[in-house]
Amino acid sequence: MLQGQNPNSDSKLVSADATGVKYGFIKVDGLNIAYREAGNPANPKIVLLHGFPAASHQYRDLMRSLSGKFHVIAPDYPGFGLSDIPDPAKYDYTFEGSRRSSSTF
Numbered sequence: 001m002l003q004g005q006n007p008n009s010d011s012k013l014v015s016a017d018a019t020g021v022k023y024g025f026i027k028v029d030g031l032n033i034a035y036r037e038a039g040n041p042a043n044p045k046i047v048l049l050h051g052f053p054a055a056s057h058q059y060r061d062l063m064r065s066l067s068g069k070f071h072v073i074a075p076d077y078p079g080f081g082l083s084d085i086p087d088p089a090k091y092d093y094t095f096e097g098s099r100r101s102s103s104t105f
Contacts, residue, residue, distance in 0.1 A: 021063055025082075034082035035075040036060070039067035048074040055081030 022037045036056045046066060048059045056074035063072045076083040079093055 020067060021060060023082075031078050031084040031086060033075055033078065033084070035073055036063060037071075037073050038063040039069075039071040041071045043069060043071045046070045046072045048072065050074070050077070050080070052077075053080065057081060 020038055023034070024037065025032045025034055027033070034056070036059065048056070048062070050056060050058060055076050059072075059074045063074060066072045078091065079085045
């Protein structure tokens with residue numbers, strides 16, 4: 001768990017590295033989703049989505065390169081990187097991420 005992480009918060013900036021890439025968490029449908037962010041939020045946005053199996057970590061160097069002109073965000077899908085890992089019996093690990101049951105995690 002990263003320093004400053006608060007799983008009860010809707011959004012929490014955790015830290016930033018020396019290159020300006022920030023790390024945070026946001027609550028989405030009851031799950032804590034980790035993300036990396038770089039650049040000025042007033043700039044045009046780029047969202048970098050990873051494939052399977054991967055995580056936002058793969059974009060760390062690209063984010064630094066793009067951050068001068070863009071606001072770059074790279075989330076970790078549920079079950080990947082630092083995001084929550086839902087029970088596979090209750091969560092479909094697909095891009096849609098639909099639940100198999102209506103119960104909460």
